[in-house]
Amino acid sequence: MSRLLVDGWQVVIGIETHVQLRSKQKLFSKAPTSLLSHSPNTRFHAFDAAFPGTLPRLNRKCLDLALRAALALGCTVNERSSFDRKHYFYSDQPAGYQITQHYSPFAVRGLFTPTKLGNSIRIKQIQLEQDTAKSITNPSKKSALIDLNRAGTGLLEIVTEPDLRTPEQAAEYVRSLQELLRAVGVSDGNMEMGSLRCDVNVSINRPGEPHGTRCEVKNLNSVKFIVAAIEYEISRQRRILENNSSAEVLQETRRFDHDVWKTYKMRSKEDAPDYRYMPDPNLGTLVFSQEHVDSVRRGMPSLPASTRSRLLQTYSSKGVTERDIEVLMNLDANREIPYDGAESSILGAVAYFEQLCSRNRDPKITQNVLGQLSALGKPFSSELISVDRMGEFIDLVVAKRMTRPSAKLLLKQMLSRPSNAPVNHLAAEMDLLDTDPPHHKTMSANDDLVRDICLRAIDALPSEIAAIRGGNQNVMNKVVGWIMRETRGKVDPNSAKTILNQLLR
Numbered sequence: 446m447s448r449l450l451v452d453g454w455q456v457v458i459g460i461e462t463h464v465q466l467r468s469k470q471k472l473f474s475k476a477p478t479s480l481l482s483h484s485p486n487t488r489f490h491a492f493d494a495a496f497p498g499t500l501p502r503l504n505r506k507c508l509d510l511a512l513r514a515a516l517a518l519g520c521t522v523n524e525r526s527s528f529d530r531k532h533y534f535y536s537d538q539p540a541g542y543q544i545t546q547h548y549s550p551f552a553v554r555g556l557f558t559p560t561k562l563g564n565s566i567r568i569k570q571i572q573l574e575q576d577t578a579k580s581i582t583n584p585s586k587k588s589a590l591i592d593l594n595r596a597g598t599g600l601l602e603i604v605t606e607p608d609l610r611t612p613e614q615a616a617e618y619v620r621s622l623q624e625l626l627r628a629v630g631v632s633d634g635n636m637e638m639g640s641l642r643c644d645v646n647v648s649i650n651r652p653g654e655p656h657g658t659r660c661e662v663k664n665l666n667s668v669k670f671i672v673a674a675i676e677y678e679i680s681r682q683r684r685i686l687e688n689n690s691s692a693e694v695l696q697e698t699r700r701f702d703h704d705v706w707k708t709y710k711m712r713s714k715e716d717a718p719d720y721r722y723m724p725d726p727n728l729g730t731l732v733f734s735q736e737h738v739d740s741v742r743r744g745m746p747s748l749p750a751s752t753r754s755r756l757l758q759t760y761s762s763k764g765v766t767e768r769d770i771e772v773l774m775n776l777d778a779n780r781e782i783p784y785d786g787a788e789s790s791i792l793g794a795v796a797y798f799e800q801l802c803s804r805n806r807d808p809k810i811t812q813n814v815l816g817q818l819s820a821l822g823k824p825f826s827s828e829l830i831s832v833d834r835m836g837e838f839i840d841l842v843v844a845k846r847m848t849r850p851s852a853k854l855l856l857k858q859m860l861s862r863p864s865n866a867p868v869n870h871l872a873a874e875m876d877l878l879d880t881d882p883p884h885h886k887t888m889s890a891n892d893d894l895v896r897d898i899c900l901r902a903i904d905a906l907p908s909e910i911a912a913i914r915g916g917n918q919n920v921m922n923k924v925v926g927w928i929m930r931e932t933r934g935k936v937d938p939n940s941a942k943t944i945l946n947q948l949l950r
């Protein structure tokens with residue numbers, strides 16, 4: 446425990462996470478939910494704009510997603526819960542209040558073990574609520590534009606107990622939570638697009654003493670900012686407490702300024718708004734029967750922790766390591782998940798891997814090939830390369846029909862030009878196959894062919910060669926690149942480098 450202390454201070458962190466539910470419709474209206482790419486004010490109904498006389502109508506899909514989150518986080522689902530109005534007046538809040546679950550949230554007392562943390566984090570509660578509209582202010586014109594597309598989208602607020610102790614633990618919690626919510630289809634969890642945002646609460650205290658006063662940093666939309674905001678808060682609060690033994694940290698709501706990488710005060714506890722919570726008279730009690738909760742539980746996909754251990758158990762004897770599994774699990778982490786049900790035909794990376802293995806492809810080689818995909822820098826999706834085509838590709842690799850660079854070139858081509866043509870046709874078309882394998886395989890460091898192409902390179906690239914002779918070894922990669930292009934990747938780049946160096950000596 447003592448290693449968690451920072452110069453004798455214990456750091457205490459609790460996180461409130463807002464996640465957008467992956468539903469086609471909003472929480473209380475049939476209006477379609479939106480993406481950032483949709484034109485402003487094209488995706489809302491009268492209720493979302495708080496048109497007088499309109500009434501909320503609860504979306505069942507949102508409730509089932511909410512239940513999935515609660516079950517995945519080991520929460521107790523309350524049979525009865527209810528909705529309340531949280532009042533505050535801001536231009537992005539058409540009704541003047543947000544519908545949330547203040548007095549009686551639908552799920553409480555969960556437990557969640559982030560992947561790389563040894564200990565579990567207690568989940569205090571999960572509540573269902575509405576998202577706000579978006580306001581785009583223009584201070585120079587003293588104007589604000591309102592976009593109602595996001596207004597009324599279903600959100601979950603997932604609140605932890607103050608169980609986290611370091612910025613790294615907080616980061617690991619958020620990453621694991623994101624993975625979990627994606628795995629069970631609750632949210633696309635995309636922080637950049639705003640579908641997962643965190644408020645972090647930070648305090649410090651001496652060991653053995655009660656927890657310090659928390660400051661809350663609102664609305665962080667990247668793990669990097671979460672870590673930076675917590676680190677800044679720790680040093681700010683230390684400065685206050687260490688400079689004057691009678692000074693206190695005041696409870697505040699703060700913002701993180703990512704231009705200067707610091708938090709700044711938004712308001713103190715004294716000027717905290719009075720939200721005048723009241724039960725929403727237009728919404729009755731929310732009742733979840735045990736049968737319904739059980740049926741949602743039965744329909745849940747496997748959770749990341751059990752996927753990890755299952756993969757390890759099944760494939761470790763075939764050479765697949767824990768690290769390999771991490772690569773697989775993260776392969777499609779940034780994939781955009783469509784909202785329209787089309788996802789059922791798109792396989793996740795793990796399912797894709799397992800289908801290949803079940804079709805007799807070697808697990809270690811398959812993992813290796815899939816790992817290369819992430820190195821190519823394009824988000825992987827089974828839409829781009831079908832399982833069948835990937836199988837054919839792996840067969841070519843196993844049969845040593847191509848050099849490594851050729852294989853990479855081919856994979857790149859398959860990713861950028863999805864097609865159903867047989868992979869060996871494509872490879873032949875690109876002239877990547879070793880038609881006469883024994884001949885090409887002997888194309889090694891002492892092969893005359895490599896020497897020939899190196900001599901051609903020396904002729905073709907006089908200024909690069911002069912630079913290398915002048916001592917600039919970085920230019921070597923450019924020359925080797927030229928050789929790879931000329932030979933369509935059939936030469937081993939290291940051999941080419943060795944020979945070039947010999948020739949230039």
Ligand SMILES: Nc1ncnc2c1ncn2[C@@H]1O[C@H](COP(=O)(O)OP(=O)(O)OP(=O)(O)O)[C@@H](O)[C@H]1O
Pocket residue numbers: 457458459460461604605606607608644646647648656657658659661
């Ligand atoms: N002493 C503390 N130090 C750090 N974090 C704390 C401390 N006490 C409580 N917390 C954390 O602060 C968070 C409080 O969130 P909660 O949603 O319950 O209240 P809130 O911030 O007042 O409400 P809201 O911001 O939703 O209006 C929790 O994550 C909790 O774990």
Ligand SMILES: [Mg+2]
Pocket residue numbers: 461602604
């Ligand atoms: Mg809260």
Ligand SMILES: [Mg+2]
Pocket residue numbers: 461644661
């Ligand atoms: Mg809060």
